[in-house]
Amino acid sequence: MRILVLGGAGFMGSNFVRYLVKRYDGVEVYVYDKLTYAGRLENLADVMDSIRFTRGDIADERLLERVVREFQPDVMVNFAAETHVDRSINEPAPFIKTNVLGTFVTLEVARRLEVPLYVYISTDEVYGDLHGVEGAAGEDWPLNPSSPYSASKAAADMLVRAYGRTYGLRYRVVRPCNNYGPYQHPEKLVPRTIVRLLKGRPATVYGDGSQVRDWLYVEDFAEALDAVIRRGGDYEVYNVCAGSYASVREVVEAIVKIMGRDPGRDIVHVRGRPGEDRRYAMTCEKVRALGWRPRVGLLEGLERTVEWYRLNEWWWRPLLDRYVLADEPWGAGP
Structure with a gap:
């Protein structure tokens, strides 16, 4: 299996890359990352000899298309995003450019080059504040983001699903809770x-x-994402949470x-x-039905x-x- 990890030098992306390299002998991993302040080669120092890497912006359509044509991935996983709420309050423009327009570019490339499976990493923050609301958000819960960050992620989340319905792009959306x-x-x-x-x-x-x-150790998330890729259903959304x-x-x-x-x-x-x-809270029966459970x-x-x-x-x-x-x-x- 060939997996292209967009944003693979960031926190969650690099932990997923490390998980793949250590877990599987036959998986080829290609990391594509802009290397902003939060994406660093230091995050991949111990696995650089086992992966391929290109420095690039997901909004750079020409470069991304060249990488996809060359690597011919079986799966494209999109972690690439601006993610910090405080920064989005101070300066929302980069969040719109990367999280919305950048995701649009990745979808266009995946559609044109017929990438077999596109996996988008969303967030529990797209559901908004559940304070005073009974229960927890299931995958069909309305999206109600509160910050420029979560609004940009909700927009991208909806774009992915629209590409599935309109163009038949095979996708899976993953909405994790707070990783650390x-x-x-x-x-x-x-x-x-x-x-x-x-x-x-x-x-x-x-x-x-x-x-x-809800607090989820990042290595547990990597296992959950692996389960979604290998055993999940197409055109499905999966909440990933620990219940902690x-x-x-x-x-x-x-x-x-x-x-x-x-x-x-x-x-x-x-x-x-x-x-x-x-308050954030999600139900996660769908991902647990794939055989995943948090370990930590x-x-x-x-x-x-x-x-x-x-x-x-x-x-x-x-x-x-x-x-x-x-x-x-x-x-x-x-």
Whole structure:
């Protein structure tokens, strides 16, 4: 099997690439990545000898088409995206360009060159805020995004499904919950908390920290995506979640305790993010019917993640910027 991974040098993409290389001998992997601030060759350092790589923007139709013609993938997996909500609040334009227009280009290339299977990595944030709503979002739940980021992902999600209906493009859409683990840029909550504590700064909690998320260790997500590719159905959407619900405050407090610090002293509350969603929740029976189950519980996953960042300062030190060190990252834009 030949798998082309768009955005394969980012956090989730690189973990999926690493999973494929270590799990399968007969899989050929080609990574196509623009190498923005969050996509780095350092994320693939241990597998570069086992993959092919091209630096490119998914909006560069000519280059992407050349790669697809040359590699002739059996599967195109699109991780490529701008993903950080705070950055989308400060500067939404790159999110529209990459997540919407870029995805459109990948669909056009896949359609024209008849790529056998297109897999789009969406997000649970497309369902919007479920605070005050009973139950959880199934795959047929209406999309109701809240931020420029989630709106751009919802638009791309719908484009993918439209290409399936209009052109017959074989697709599968995957909507994961909050992923965390090694190689995640320290602008995101879990590594940001770890890195700030390692740098002697307090952890920050937005507002009262009661925002509830479902937390999935990234290696478990890689296994789920593999199951969708190998055993999933065409023209289907798959929610991927762990059922490990915890508030932002609870996650930050757990990290502080794992690192031997005092939650009463080493956590500060800052102004809440504009338009903050209070609760995400999904049902995930469809992906579990494929035989997948998460293996790593939240506490174990956080312990693994803390240890990885402790041992890999070489990886995160160059990434320290205003989003990591600022108490209110959405206020740190231009």
